[in-house]
Amino acid sequence: MVSKINQKENFIKGIVKENPTFVLLLGMCPTLGVTTSAFNGFGMGVATLFVLVMSNIVVSLVKNQIPSKVRIPAFIIIIATFVTVVEMVLEAFVPFLYEQLGIFIPLIVVNCIILGRAEAFASKNDVFSSIIDAFGMGLGFVIALTILGATRELLGNGSVFDFKLTSENANTFIIFILPPGAFIALAYLTVIFNKLTSKITG
Amino acid sequence: MEYIVILIAAVFVNNIVLSQFLGICPFLGVSNKVSTSIGMSGAVLFVMTIATIVTYLLYQYILVPAGLDYLKTISFILVIAALVQMVEIMLKKVSPPLYKALGVFLPLITTNCAVLGVAILALGLENGSLLKATFFAMANSLGFALALILFASIKEHLELANIPKGMKGVPINLLVAGLLSLAFLGFTGLV
Numbered sequence: 001m002v003s004k005i006n007q008k009e010n011f012i013k014g015i016v017k018e019n020p021t022f023v024l025l026l027g028m029c030p031t032l033g034v035t036t037s038a039f040n041g042f043g044m045g046v047a048t049l050f051v052l053v054m055s056n057i058v059v060s061l062v063k064n065q066i067p068s069k070v071r072i073p074a075f076i077i078i079i080a081t082f083v084t085v086v087e088m089v090l091e092a093f094v095p096f097l098y099e100q101l102g103i104f105i106p107l108i109v110v111n112c113i114i115l116g117r118a119e120a121f122a123s124k125n126d127v128f129s130s131i132i133d134a135f136g137m138g139l140g141f142v143i144a145l146t147i148l149g150a151t152r153e154l155l156g157n158g159s160v161f162d163f164k165l166t167s168e169n170a171n172t173f174i175i176f177i178l179p180p181g182a183f184i185a186l187a188y189l190t191v192i193f194n195k196l197t198s199k200i201t202g
Numbered sequence: 203m204e205y206i207v208i209l210i211a212a213v214f215v216n217n218i219v220l221s222q223f224l225g226i227c228p229f230l231g232v233s234n235k236v237s238t239s240i241g242m243s244g245a246v247l248f249v250m251t252i253a254t255i256v257t258y259l260l261y262q263y264i265l266v267p268a269g270l271d272y273l274k275t276i277s278f279i280l281v282i283a284a285l286v287q288m289v290e291i292m293l294k295k296v297s298p299p300l301y302k303a304l305g306v307f308l309p310l311i312t313t314n315c316a317v318l319g320v321a322i323l324a325l326g327l328e329n330g331s332l333l334k335a336t337f338f339a340m341a342n343s344l345g346f347a348l349a350l351i352l353f354a355s356i357k358e359h360l361e362l363a364n365i366p367k368g369m370k371g372v373p374i375n376l377l378v379a380g381l382l383s384l385a386f387l388g389f390t391g392l393v
Contacts, residue, residue, distance in 0.1 A: 025372060028230065029315045033223035073283060080276040088272065103224075103319055106275040110315040112227065179221045180387060183380030187373040195368060 005129050014136030017201075021144035021186075022193040026112040030104045031145060032182040038161045041149025043097045044104065045142030047090065049135070051082045052114050056134035059122040075118045076109070083108045113141060152176045152185050205337055207393050212341035215392050218316055219349040220383040225316030229350055230375060232307070239354035243347030245307040247340065249289060250317050253282050254339035257321040258332055278321050283312050316346055353382060 020026045030048070035041040058078050066074045087105050090098040098105065108114070117137055122130040150160050156176035158166030166172065175181045216222055219229050225246075232242045257278050265271050290308045293301040311317060320342045324335040356378055365374050 025230065028226035029223050032226060073280070076279055076283060077276065080279050084272060084275050087275065103322060106278075106322055107224075107315045107319055109275055109279050110312075110318055175384075178387060179223070180380045180384040182223070183376045183383055187369075187376035187380065190376065191368050191373045194373075 005125070007129065007132050010129060010132050011136040014133065014138070014140040015143065016140075016197060018137075019140045019144060019193070020113045020137055021141060021148075022190050023197075024113075024116075026116060027141065029107060030111065031148065032179075032186065034101050034104050035145055035149040035152055035182060036177050037153040037157070038146055038150035040097070040100050041145035041147075042142065043094070044101055045138075045145040047086050047101070047105065048108055048111060048113070048141055049138030051079060051086055051108055052117060052138045052141075053131060053134040054082045055079045055114055055118055056122040056130040057127060059118045060125065060127045060130040063123045071123065072115075072119070075115060075123075079114050079118070080109050113137060148182075148186060148189060151189065152181055155185070156181060205334075208334070208338055209341045209344075211393050212338065213345040213348060214386065214389040217345045217349055217386050218320070218342045219346055220379070220386045222319075224319040225314050225346055228310060228314055228316075229346075229353060229379070230372075232310070233350055233354040233357055236351060236354045236358060239350045240347075241303050242307045242310075243343070243350055245304040245311060246314065246316065246346055247343040248304065249282075249286060249308070249311050250320055250343045250346075251336060251339045252289065253285055253317050254321050254324050254335055255332065256285060257281055258324055258330075258335045261325055262332075274322070274325075278318060282317055282321070286312050316342070349382070349386075353379065356382070 014020070018024055021028075021031055027048070030044050034044045055075070055078050059075055062074075062078075083106060086108065087098075090101070090105060117134060121133045125133070154160050154165065155173045156178075158164060158170050158172045173181070176185055212218065218224050219226065228242055228246075233239050260277060260281060261271070261274060265274060265277065286308055290301075293304065293308075320339050323342075324330070324338050327334055327338060357375065360374065360378065369377070
């Protein structure tokens, strides 16, 4: 007997209470590595969301067939399969994004969010709840990456989603597009996120 | 000469953690004490070098001739996972003191994206050869070690500092990493 899961709460938790980036600090490498612009962050987030949803579905479907001793390698193969799919689709249809994300596409395999959800949620729950869980977590990741990307692009380049907000030769903080800016921007965004959520939850 | 350039580039200019963002999880997670970070660096040096040798040979002599190079992500991650297990078992048997020092870190390394990242990056080296790929992996793991040990020694001092409430924990660590990364930015253009 599986206890009834409140699907709305299941969905929301990934976005706020257990936000993978700001609260759980999972998947830090792509978070810091690709968010030089809002579009790159969004693209990486969507690619991860796709892999997360698909692998959660498959893991949840085959959970009773996999012996528990070999479950981790089995999950990794399932995840790697979908990552290869994403890699080939991006290369064929969005070559620009494929170039930008580079090494971080194959590295979705070792993104702890995906393996974490497969192990902690999909391997214990039914398919429908797993899909909701994956969408919640994935959206939390997409939102976090887009915000971080937009912040860095705005401060470093004076634009958001390639839409220029400053004059052509304005002095922007180039540092935010360079590697150190990723750490610094995420540090302050985490402070703001914690402040806001502590106000909401009390 | 070429090898010196690879070494300097990997350790300082394109530091794997601070400018390429690979291996951030152990960088933030296993850096509370200098002694543990040295252990982790040793384990990474060991696994990264062996993993790159094996995956390089696998790619050049099996995947490419068979036209299966699109399977590299799946096969590399499996090879690395199996390798970590094997290294763990062998170390336990062959060198118990080394196992005691590195043992706890080994399972963590499977999900260290630096290992998979370097294995993939090593395929793209100019005029690549097995020797060069091996050297590239070792240089990168030294870069990882440098960043991790530096960060751990700063964090040890940070414990005594008076930090504002909102910045405690994760944010201050990220900020310190950012400043460290800023320092490494000064090496740009060295090679």
